[in-house]
Amino acid sequence: MTAAVLSDHVAAYAAQVRAHLADLTFEQIEDLTDGLEADLIEALEDPEARPVTGEIPLAGTRDAATTPSSTTSLPDAATTSIINLAERFGPPKAYAEELRSAAGLPAPSLVKAPKPAKPPLVHRLRTRLIDVRARLVAQPWWPGVRATAEALRPVWWVARGWVLYSIFVTMVSGSENVAFVPNNLFGILLLLGVVAASVQYGQGRWTLAGKGRHVLTAVSVVAVVGLFPTLATAVAHSTQVDYINYGGPEPIADGVYFGGLPVTNLFVYDADGKFIDQAQIVDDKGRPVRVDREGGLWDESTGLSRYWSAAQDSYGRDIWNAFPLRMWNDQDGEWDDKTQNWVLPDGVSPTVMPPPFAQLAPIAKDQGAPAVEPGDPGQVAPTDPTAPTDPATDVAPGDGASDSAASGDTAPADPAPADPADPLAPGVADVPPAG
Amino acid sequence: MDTTQLLKGVLDAAVLAVLDDADGYGYDVVRRLRSAGLEEVGDASVYGTLRRLYSAGVLSSYVVPSDEGPHRKYYGITPQGRAMLETQRKEWHIFSGAMSALLMKGAA
Numbered sequence: 001m002t003a004a005v006l007s008d009h010v011a012a013y014a015a016q017v018r019a020h021l022a023d024l025t026f027e028q029i030e031d032l033t034d035g036l037e038a039d040l041i042e043a044l045e046d047p048e049a050r051p052v053t054g055e056i057p058l059a060g061t062r063d064a065a066t067t068p069s070s071t072t073s074l075p076d077a078a079t080t081s082i083i084n085l086a087e088r089f090g091p092p093k094a095y096a097e098e099l100r101s102a103a104g105l106p107a108p109s110l111v112k113a114p115k116p117a118k119p120p121l122v123h124r125l126r127t128r129l130i131d132v133r134a135r136l137v138a139q140p141w142w143p144g145v146r147a148t149a150e151a152l153r154p155v156w157w158v159a160r161g162w163v164l165y166s167i168f169v170t171m172v173s174g175s176e177n178v179a180f181v182p183n184n185l186f187g188i189l190l191l192l193g194v195v196a197a198s199v200q201y202g203q204g205r206w207t208l209a210g211k212g213r214h215v216l217t218a219v220s221v222v223a224v225v226g227l228f229p230t231l232a233t234a235v236a237h238s239t240q241v242d243y244i245n246y247g248g249p250e251p252i253a254d255g256v257y258f259g260g261l262p263v264t265n266l267f268v269y270d271a272d273g274k275f276i277d278q279a280q281i282v283d284d285k286g287r288p289v290r291v292d293r294e295g296g297l298w299d300e301s302t303g304l305s306r307y308w309s310a311a312q313d314s315y316g317r318d319i320w321n322a323f324p325l326r327m328w329n330d331q332d333g334e335w336d337d338k339t340q341n342w343v344l345p346d347g348v349s350p351t352v353m354p355p356p357f358a359q360l361a362p363i364a365k366d367q368g369a370p371a372v373e374p375g376d377p378g379q380v381a382p383t384d385p386t387a388p389t390d391p392a393t394d395v396a397p398g399d400g401a402s403d404s405a406a407s408g409d410t411a412p413a414d415p416a417p418a419d420p421a422d423p424l425a426p427g428v429a430d431v432p433p434a435g
Numbered sequence: 436m437d438t439t440q441l442l443k444g445v446l447d448a449a450v451l452a453v454l455d456d457a458d459g460y461g462y463d464v465v466r467r468l469r470s471a472g473l474e475e476v477g478d479a480s481v482y483g484t485l486r487r488l489y490s491a492g493v494l495s496s497y498v499v500p501s502d503e504g505p506h507r508k509y510y511g512i513t514p515q516g517r518a519m520l521e522t523q524r525k526e527w528h529i530f531s532g533a534m535s536a537l538l539m540k541g542a543a
Contacts, residue, residue, distance in 0.1 A: 031486050038505045039462040043478060046466065095479045102446070102483025104490075137505040147502065 007138035010040045013085040013092055015131045020096035023108055026126045032099050037134045044088065157202035160223040161195030163230050167222070168194070198223075256291045263291050264308075265353055266323035273360035278311055278322040288321030296342075304329040307342065309350035326350035438475045446484050448523040449473060451516055454494065458511040461485065485510050493519050 014036045021029050089095055100107060136142060169187070201216060256263035266289070268279030281289040292308035299306055309326040310318035328350040333342040344350060442449075453459065453467050465481045488494045493516035498506050512520070 031489075032483065035461055035505070035508050036482070038507065039460075039465075039478065039482065042462040043465070046462075089478065098477055098479035099483045102480040102487065104483075104487040142505070143501070143503055150500070 006044070007037070007041065007135065009085055010037050010044070011131060011135040011138060013040065013089070014134055015127075016092035017096045017099070018127050018130060020093050021100065022123065022127060024100075024105065026123070028105065029127065030130060032103055032105075033130065033134075037138050040085070040089065041138065044085075153202060154199070157199045158195055159227060160202070160220060161198035162191065163223045163226050164198065164219070165191045165194045166230050166234070167226055253293075254290060255293060256289065262293070264297060265291060265325055265327070267355040267357075268323055269357075269360045271363045271365075273362040275355045275358060275360075277324070280319065280322045282321065288319075290320045291323075292320055292325060299329075302329075304331060305342070307333070307344075309344065324353040324355065326352055439477075442473065442476060443480070445523075445527065446476070446480060447488065448520065448527060449476075450481065450484050450488065451493065451512060451520040451523070454510055454512045455517065455520055458509045460499075460507040460509050464510070488516070 014033060017036065018029055018033055021032060024032075086092065090098075097107060169190070256266065266279075266281060268276045268281065270276050283289055292310075296305045296307040306327050306329045308320075309328060310320045311322040311326070313319050326349075328344050328348070330342055332348055332350070333344045335341075336343040449468055449471075450464060453464050453471070456467075459467065461482050462478070464485065465476065465478050468476045468481065485494065489496055489510065493513055494510045495513050496508055496510050498508050500506050
């Protein structure tokens with residue numbers, strides 16, 4: 001009979017013994033039967049063991065005792081069979097009773113009180129756990145595994161400290177701020193402290209009496225349970241790529257911006273610095289450059305909304321890129337129920353927006369490149385002052401409202417001119433200093 | 436004479452005496468009791484007694500790791516155990532003296 005088979009039988013016998021002790025507490029059963037399997041096996045292997053009262057002698061046992069060469073081996077299967085351990089140790093019930101009475105524990109009451117069909121689930125689970133553990137311990141490979149586990153215990157102590165540190169820090173600082181590795185001095189101190197405590201506890205230097213022991217055990221259990229999730233989250237966090245918007249930059253709404261603020265109107269001056277009213281501006285693709293937006297402009301100072309008004313071409317179509325756009329406000333307009341919008345009634349003209357400057361400094365002629373003629377869209381020279389210097393529909397900051405401004409000229413390129421509320425009446429020429 | 440019944444009364448003392456000699460684990464104690472001459476002693480009785488004496492505080496216990504097999508739980512005698520053993524020695528001395536005298540009277 002192999003040792004593995006034997007241990008199975010022993011385990012089965014022990015399980016039956018425990019079943020007869022089922023009315024006792026978990027601790028009591030554990031105390032009484034911890035090591036029972038090992039003792040049973042040892043008893044079976046002991047060549048000098050004699051059966052005691054209530055046990056039936058095995059013929060093989062005596063034979064083994066008389067053959068010294070086989071004192072350490074079990075009786076072989078040919079001479080005896082010990083499949084039923086009850087023949088050797090007595091029925092499990094009797095064994096359990098002997099165990100119980102010797103231990104001074106009360107016998108199960110003779111008058112069987114109506115008891116539930118099965119012991120409570122927790123109880124059954126516990127006895128099952130003891131059985132499983134006993135079988136495990138009896139396995140031949142168990143010592144090796146156990147030795148390895150023992151050798152790795154210090155690693156577990158450190159790991160436990162780290163897990164507890166992570167859990168504690170995460171709980172304290174909010175779940176968004178998981179911290180696995182300390183990034184400041186206090187974190188390092190805390191981690192070292194918790195790990196040191198874990199190691200001390202693991203080495204058995206710390207024991208609390210009674211309830212304290214259970215608390216520490218519970219903490220260890222929490223660490224075990226949390227080990228894998230903490231590790232997994234830590235790995236996930238360390239490899240997390242910062243969120244990059246792979247879809248490209250957010251689409252910017254159409255419009256003209258300068259200094260981060262939208263431009264609300266444009267004013268064009270020709271090469272001589274003269275203001276051009278109703279200049280039509282297109283971008284490099286021929287698209288009309290627009291500054292108007294839905295909903296108009298909210299002017300805080302006056303509490304009014306201001307709206308742009310398109311020019312009309314000869315066909316009556318709205319032209320939104322003829323600058324400067326006329327504007328009007330709520331006071332000028334009236335509410336149209338049909339479109340749920342403010343509209344400018346017929347006959348009322350929008351306000352003409354005054355240019356910020358009556359005149360700009362003329363552009364110096366002959367800057368090297370030939371002037372661009374209309375119809376030569378492919379000949380936009382970079383230094384040509386009459387062409388838009390930055391051919392983009394979304395006019396980047398630095399170019400807003402300066403289509404006519406010469407590069408490097410002293411014409412101020414600040415966003416203020418975009419606000420037609422400036423009290424700059426036409427005629428009040430703010431002639432820039434001669435450039 | 437039913438030695439089982441006799442044994443029950445003195446098993447405590449026997450176990451204490453064995454452990455006074457040297458610490459031992461469950462089956463080890465059984466073996467030593469048997470080789471001392473108490474061949475009828477039952478394993479379960481010994482184990483139960485060990486447990487009871489441990490609960491009473493007259494025995495201490497510790498686990499000894501083993502390379503080859505499962506860890507064994509060893510029992511050792513405590514000072515209270517030694518005191519109890521001493522008391523039981525005296526009681527046995529008196530009791531056995533009385534019994535011997537009683538039983539041998541007829542034989543003499």
